[in-house]
Amino acid sequence: MVLKVKGSKQYRMKVVPDKPFSGVIAIAGVVFLLLITSAASYFAGQYQLRQSLERKTQEHTQALDRLTALQGENESLRMRVATAEQSLTIGEQASESVRAELVQKESQIAELKQEISFYRGVMAPEEGGERVSIGRFILSQTSDPKNYQYKLQVKQSAARRDIVKGSATFTVVGRQDGEPKSYPLKELSEQVDSESIQLRFKYFQNIEGELRLPEGFVPEGVELSLKSSGRKGFNIEQRYGWLVQES
Known part of the structure; x- marks a missing residue:
């Protein structure tokens, strides 16, 4: 005979197996x-x-x-x-x-x-070499005597694996009608819309294009400047004579 207590709720009981190692697995x-x-x-x-x-x-x-x-x-x-x-x-x-x-x-x-x-x-790369350096810089003559092609290659040692971030400026120096004059690349090339060229690479970066010299301007050289965008990094200043290769 089962006694039921009036007003109390009856719960069904269920046996669950104990698995102590399931969480560890x-x-x-x-x-x-x-x-x-x-x-x-x-x-x-x-x-x-x-x-x-x-x-x-x-x-x-x-x-x-x-x-x-x-x-x-x-x-x-x-x-x-x-x-x-x-x-x-x-x-x-x-x-x-x-x-x-x-x-x-x-x-x-x-x-x-x-x-x-x-x-x-x-x-x-040589041990103790510079982290970032200019690999090469080339100027080439085109069919137009006022137009030139330029190729700039910036590199870093393969021993370093971090991404290089910074900017490069390119200035042509010489004489305009007998007076000293300099032109940033932006004023000489339609392919460049800023005075600084952004650098972002792991091994090397090629920068190339075409520039046109103004009338009456006699070029004497090119000044290149590479700067890191970080607090600690590189700051490279280099000047090249106006040495032109035949294309």
Whole structure:
């Protein structure tokens, strides 16, 4: 016989098995998942770095091959020049043509040497070297005698992995109608809309374009300034003469 107390609510009882290790297993699973994710991110970063260095190595090898070929052509041209100077049968015009070709080849060799020096600096930087530096700066003549192409390469040591942030200013100095005068790149190039060019890179950054000199202006050189956007960083001032390569 079951006695029921009038007015009280009856509750049903259920037996639940005790699992003391279920919480520990769940925590271990989360920790394992985090370790797997971190390892995957690390190896992905290492893979991208290896790919970048392999690409730079290939470019460096190609530049060396081009340099060797050009040096061979250069030596051949030197012999042709010597023969032309000693021979009385060759015309003055042909001799000047060979000389012009020789100058062009030497200019290409100088540019390739700069490229090789840059790639060596990226792949095998010197200990204690500057964090940020100018890899190369080139001015080239175009078909228009007032128009020039410029190429500026800024780099940092491959031993450093942080992102470089800052700005670069580019000023052409010379004389306007006999008086000293300077022009920021903004006033000479339609491709530039600010007096400072933003820098943001991990290994290197190329800055290139075209500029046009004003009438009556005789250029004497280029002043480059690189500054870090942080409190501690780099502040580089460099001046180059107005040395123009034939394109």
